Amino acid sequence: MCGIVGYVGNRQSLEVLIGGLRRLEYRGYDSAGVAVIGEDGRLSTHKKAGKLNVLTEELATSPIADGATGIGHTRWATHGGPTDGNAHPHLGDDGKLALIHNGIIENFAVLKEELLAEGYTFSSETDTEVAAVMLGREYRSAGDLTEAFRRLVGRLHGAFTLLAVHQDQPGVVVGARRNSPLVLGLGDGENFLGSDVAAFVEHTRRAVAIGQDQIVTIRPDSIEVTDFQGNPVETEPFEIAWDASAAEKGGWSSFMAKEISEEPEAIANTLRGRLVDGAVQLPELDGVGEVLADADRVLILACGTAAYAGTLGKYALEKWAGLPVDVELSHEFRYRDPVIGKKTVVVSISQSGETMDTLMAVKYAREQGATTLSICNTQGATIARESHAALYTHAGPEVAVASTKAFVAQVTALYLLALHLAAARGTLTPDQIRENLDELAGIPDKLRTVLEAGPEIRELARGMSDTRSVLFLGRHVGYPIALEGALKLKELAYIHAEGFAAGELKHGPIALIEPGQRVFVIVPSPRVSTSLHPKVVSNIQEIRARGAHVIAIAEQGDVAVLPFAEDVLRIPLAAPLFEPLLAVAPLQIFAMELAAAKGLDVDQPRNLAKSVTVE
Structure with missing residues (x-):
C-alpha cells in the first residue's frame, strides 16, 4: 500500500x-x-x-x-x-x-x-x-x-x-x-x-x-x-x-477528471498494434498459444473494479470463444480448495500488477498446474512476472485511487483475448471477428460523445448532494456496470450504494424502494437487445410504482424509457457487449461530481490506497 x-x-x-x-x-x-x-x-x-x-x-x-x-x-x-x-x-x-x-x-x-x-x-x-x-x-x-x-x-x-x-x-x-x-x-x-x-x-x-x-x-x-x-x-x-x-493533472480539477477524459485514448492505446487486417494479434501470448487453444475452462481472478471487468470478460469469452468461465474474488479463491484442472487457464486482472490477494491466488493456481495469464497496466509488475504470459493494457499512469480508465482498458484487453481465442478455437468466422473488432475500434469515438455530457451529469449530481442512498440496476452486461457504479459512489462519496441484477429485485431487494429513492438503471438497446429491453422497462415500472426516482442510462433514440424515468443520460448505439464501455462513463462522472459537490477529496478517498499490497 x-x-x-x-x-x-x-x-x-x-x-x-x-x-x-x-x-x-x-x-x-x-x-x-x-x-x-x-x-x-x-x-x-x-x-x-x-x-x-x-x-x-x-x-x-x-x-x-x-x-x-x-x-x-x-x-x-x-x-x-x-x-x-x-x-x-x-x-x-x-x-x-x-x-x-x-x-x-x-x-x-x-x-x-x-x-x-x-x-x-x-x-x-x-x-x-x-x-x-x-x-x-x-x-x-x-x-x-x-x-x-x-x-x-x-x-x-x-x-x-x-x-x-x-x-x-x-x-x-x-x-x-x-x-x-x-x-x-x-x-x-x-x-x-x-x-x-x-x-x-x-x-x-x-x-x-x-x-x-x-x-x-x-x-x-x-x-x-x-x-x-x-x-x-x-x-x-x-x-x-x-x-x-x-502523471500530472495538466489543468484538470482532479486526476480522476483527467483520467476519465483519457478513457477513449486508453482503449485506443490498448488496441494499437493488436488489430491487423481484421484479426487480433497478441504475440505476447505465443508461448501459451497451444494451451489457450486447448483450454476447457477459464478462471478469472480479480478484486473490486477489476472483478467487474472480469465479469464482462466472462460474457465475452463464453459468447465468442465458447468456453465456460468463472470469476472469483482473489482473496476467497485459495481458501476453499478450488478444483483446477490441467486445461484450466487462470486469467488474473490487476491495474498495478501488485495486488497481494491476486498475486497469492496466481501463485496458488500455478502450484495446482494451471496456465496463468495476467492483464495489468504496470511494466515490470510482480503478477505479470509470476504468470506464464502477460497482456499489458496501455492506459498510462492512473493516479486517482478509484479506478476509471484502467477499467475500460481491462475490459478492452479481455475482449481482445476473447476474440483471439475465438479465432484459435474456430468458434467465430473471420468475418464475425472482423465485425466485432470494427465495433471495438469505433468505441473511442463513441465514448468521446458520452464524455461531452459531463456538465449535464454535474448538474444532476449537485442536485443530489444530500442523497444518502442510491441503487443501481442492470441486466446481462448492465449488471456488472451497476455493481461498478455503486462501488464508485461508495469509494468517492461515502454513501450507501448497491448494485443489483434487475431481475433480482422482486426476490427481496425491492423492499428497499421507498418514495424518493434514487435508482440508476442501465437500459439495454431496444434495437439490439430486443428480449432484454422490455424486461428492464418492466423493472423500471415496478420501482416507479413504489415511488422511486429513476435515472436511466439509455441509448440515443430510446423513447420507451421516457414515460418512466425522471432523468435520462444518453449513450450511442452499440452491440450489447460493447455497451458497458459507454455506459460506465456517466456513472464514473456522477460519482466524481457528487463527491466534489460534498467537498470530498476525489483523488484520495478516505481509508483507501491505490495498490493493495497486503492481504
Whole structure:
C-alpha cells in the first residue's frame, strides 16, 4: 500500500524524495516522512501524520540538513493508527539507521518480545519499528548494511519491501523485497529505488524490476542485486513507456477528471498494434498459444473494479470463444480448495500488477498446474512476472485511487483475448471477428460523445448532494456496470450504494424502494437487445410504482424509457457487449461530481490506497 522512494547521487536528495512521494501519494496518505544523510554526515529524519503537504509545510518552517543520500515514505496505516509516532522512517542503532517499509511483517510480535528481552525499547505501535531495531542490531554485528539486511530478512515472515540508510555508509541505500513491489531507476551518476516507477520517472525512464526475495544496494555509480542468500542476480532493464507529464493533472480539477477524459485514448492505446487486417494479434501470448487453444475452462481472478471487468470478460469469452468461465474474488479463491484442472487457464486482472490477494491466488493456481495469464497496466509488475504470459493494457499512469480508465482498458484487453481465442478455437468466422473488432475500434469515438455530457451529469449530481442512498440496476452486461457504479459512489462519496441484477429485485431487494429513492438503471438497446429491453422497462415500472426516482442510462433514440424515468443520460448505439464501455462513463462522472459537490477529496478517498499490497 505504502509509497517508498530512495535516492543516492549528486543532487540534494530532499527535492528528489518529496517529488517522488508526491507522485506516490496515491499509494497511501495517512502520514509521510523522510530520512537524509546530510553533508555533515549525520542522519536527520522528519515525519508527520496527515497528507504529504503537512510534512512539506513542516520542512519549510523546520528544515533538516540536506544531503545526497535519502529515503522517503508515504503511509497507508496497518499496524498502529496514523500518528506522528507511527509514521515512517523508524530508527535503529541509536538513531544512526533509518528504515521504511511497505507490507506487513506477520511475526513482528515474536521478534519484538525477543528484542524487549534484550533490553531494546520501542516508541511506536508498528511492525516496522521492530524491523528497524533488529536491522540496527545486525548492523552493529556485521558492520555493513547489505550484510545486515541479509541477516534480517531471513527472520521476517510476511510481505515487505524495506529500504534503509545508515549514517556510517553515506552514498548507500539498501532495499529488500518479498511479496511487495520494488523498482530500481537507473540514472547517470545517480540511482533510485521506489515502490513504483512514478517515484523517479521525472529523472530517468530506465528501470529494473527487483524480483522476489532479492536485495538491492545502490550507490551513485553502481548497483548490486543479489538473492537473500547473497548470490548475484542478473537484471533486465526496461524502458518506461510514459514520462512524468503523464502523471500530472495538466489543468484538470482532479486526476480522476483527467483520467476519465483519457478513457477513449486508453482503449485506443490498448488496441494499437493488436488489430491487423481484421484479426487480433497478441504475440505476447505465443508461448501459451497451444494451451489457450486447448483450454476447457477459464478462471478469472480479480478484486473490486477489476472483478467487474472480469465479469464482462466472462460474457465475452463464453459468447465468442465458447468456453465456460468463472470469476472469483482473489482473496476467497485459495481458501476453499478450488478444483483446477490441467486445461484450466487462470486469467488474473490487476491495474498495478501488485495486488497481494491476486498475486497469492496466481501463485496458488500455478502450484495446482494451471496456465496463468495476467492483464495489468504496470511494466515490470510482480503478477505479470509470476504468470506464464502477460497482456499489458496501455492506459498510462492512473493516479486517482478509484479506478476509471484502467477499467475500460481491462475490459478492452479481455475482449481482445476473447476474440483471439475465438479465432484459435474456430468458434467465430473471420468475418464475425472482423465485425466485432470494427465495433471495438469505433468505441473511442463513441465514448468521446458520452464524455461531452459531463456538465449535464454535474448538474444532476449537485442536485443530489444530500442523497444518502442510491441503487443501481442492470441486466446481462448492465449488471456488472451497476455493481461498478455503486462501488464508485461508495469509494468517492461515502454513501450507501448497491448494485443489483434487475431481475433480482422482486426476490427481496425491492423492499428497499421507498418514495424518493434514487435508482440508476442501465437500459439495454431496444434495437439490439430486443428480449432484454422490455424486461428492464418492466423493472423500471415496478420501482416507479413504489415511488422511486429513476435515472436511466439509455441509448440515443430510446423513447420507451421516457414515460418512466425522471432523468435520462444518453449513450450511442452499440452491440450489447460493447455497451458497458459507454455506459460506465456517466456513472464514473456522477460519482466524481457528487463527491466534489460534498467537498470530498476525489483523488484520495478516505481509508483507501491505490495498490493493495497486503492481504
